[in-house]
Amino acid sequence: MTDIALIVNGENKTVSVPPETTLLKMLRENLNYTGSKLGCDVGDCGACTVLVDGLAVNACLILAAQAEGKEVLTIEGLSTLEKYHPIQKAFEDVAALQCGFCGPGMIMATKALIDQDQDLTRQEIKDALSGNLCRCTGYTKIIEGVVDAYQEITGKKIPATKPRVA
C-alpha cells in the first residue's frame, strides 16, 4: 500500500491504496467522487477527465501516486454551495447532455480550455475537445454549450456560424 497526500476539490486528503491504483479508481472508490466515469480505461473516451494542477488529464491513465502533492479538481468540486458553475448552466440550458455519461469529462475539459484565457474560435473549441467522445448528441449542442459558457465567463464573443439555409 502507498500513502498518497493530495488536495481534492480544495480539501486535504490522505489515501492508502495499492501502488497500481489509477487516479480515477482512487477518486471513485476510495474518495467516492463517482462523477468522473470509467468509459474505456485506455484514454480514448475522456469520460474520466479531471483537472490536475489546472490541466485536463485522463484520470484512467495516471497513477494515483503521480498526483501526490497536486491539486485535483473533479466535477463535484466545480459548483459551490452558493453557485452553479456557468459551464454546467450552459450545458443544461442547451441540453448538451443526453445520457450524461460523457458530461463530467466534457465539462472538465471545457473548464481547462476556458481557464487558459485565450481568444477561441469554434474550430479551436472542437480541437480542444477532440479527446472527449460523446455518442448521443453529435457534438453540436456540446459546442453550443461551450461557446455560451465561454462568452458568459470571458465576456468575449464568438461569431455564430453562417446558417446554411438561405
Place this chain on the structure above:
Amino acid sequence: MADDVKVAEKTEKLESLRKIDDNLRLPSVPERIAFPKEIGVSAARMQTPAVGQRATRPDGRMHGLGQTKYIDDMFFPGMIHAKIKRAGIAHAKIKSIDVSEAEKMPGVMATLIGSEIPVNSFGPSLQDQPLLADDVVRHAGDGVAAVAAVTEQQALDALDKIKIEYEELPNVFDPVEAMKENAYKIHNNESNIYATKTIMKGDIEKGFADSDFIFERTFTTQMVEHVPMEPHASIGQWDANGRVTLHSSLGRITLGRADIARTLELPINRVRVIATVVGGNFGGKNEITTEPIIALLSKKTGRPVKCVFTREDEFISSTTRHPFVMEYKTGMSKEGKIMARKVRLICDGGAYCSWSETTLGKACILSAGPYNIENLHVDAYAVYTTKTMTGAMRGFGAPQVCFAYESHMDDMAAELGIEPLEIRLQNAFNEGSASPTGQVLEAVVVRDSLEMATERFGWKEWQR
C-alpha cells in the same frame, strides 16, 4: 436577545464538533456532497412554443453536476466483482474446463461455468444463445467461465488461471458461404439459415420483360458496434429468501426479467430488476448479458456481485449492427419508371439469433424504398456465421437497405441520363400508394419533402 446568543453559541459548537468529526473520518468515507442552492427551473425550460426553441432535459442538471448514478457508481456493503473469461477462439468444441487453479487465487470467492446454470440459453426470438458456452464456442467473444473476487484486478488475474481445452471446428465467416448446403452447420441444424422472409407483389417476370433497361448490383455493409459510453453493467443480489434483485443497465427490463427468471428457473415474482439511468443504449442493451451469471455468483458467495464490461468485452461480446449482402435487380422504362424489382437480402446474423428475425422483417419491408413498384419480389435470409452476434441497433435493418436502394437509384439515374431528383420524384409514393406489403399510406409527403429540401439547400444551383 439572550436566546439569540445561545443559538449562535450552539451553532458554533456544532460546527466545531463537525470539524473534529471530519478530521476523524477515514478517507474512504463518502464526502458530504454539496448541491448548489439555486435549484430553480432553468429559464430555457419555461418557454412554450417548441419549434425553433432550445429544448432542455429535466435530468440535465444532475448529469452536469456529476450526480447521476449509473450502475458503476453504486456500491453495496460487501460487494465483490465478477469478470467473464472470453473464448478468444471463433469456433471450437470445449473438451474440458478447469477452474481449480483460479479458485486458489487470492481474493477469489467463486467461479461459475455454463453447466452450473439451470437453463443455459436465452434470446428474444430464438433461445439459441448460452450465457456461458458449455459445449461449443461459436464466436471469439463467447463467455466460457466467470470469476467473482474481492477486487476487479483479482478477478482479472484469476481469469488467466482458467484452463480450457478446445478442439477446433471449421470457421464460417462469410454469410454467402454459410448459406451453401455443404457449409458447416454451426448450430447442428439442417441449414445455417434460421429465418427467411419473402414479399411478392405483381408479376416480376412480366415486369422485367416490359422493361427497356435492367440494372443489377450487389451492395454490402459492414458490422457496426454501438459503443455506448457506459459499458454494460449490473449488480446482482441473491437474498436469503431466494429472491434476486438485479440493478442493471438493461433497456428492456420486462423482457429481461422474463429471460432471467427462465434461465434461473425461478418464478418471475422472485426476480426484481431495477433499471437505472442508462449511459447510452442505441439498441445494444435490449437483452440480458451477464445478469443470471452474477445472480448465481451472488447465490454462491452470499454477497452482492457487480459486473462491468471492459471496453474489450463490449466490442467482442455485445451485439452489433448486421452486415448485409444486398443483391438488387431493377427493370426500368426509357422514361425512368421502375417496372420491376428483385431483391435478395442476406443478413449476417453472427453466432446467435438475438434480434435478427425482427431486423430481417424490417429490412425486407423497407428494401424497395419509398417508391411505387408494381412488380416486386424480395427474398431475405438470416444466416449464422461464427462471428460476434448481431442484434438490435437504431433503425433495425433500415439504414442498410436505404444505402442500397438509394445508391442503386443514383446508378440508374446516371446510366439513363436522368436527373437524380427527377427519377425519385417520378417513382416516389403518392397519397394512397400501397407499401410493398399492401398497407395503404396516408399523409404521404415524400415528394413535398424532396422538393422543399432540394430548393432550400440549393440542389439545382449545385447541379449546374
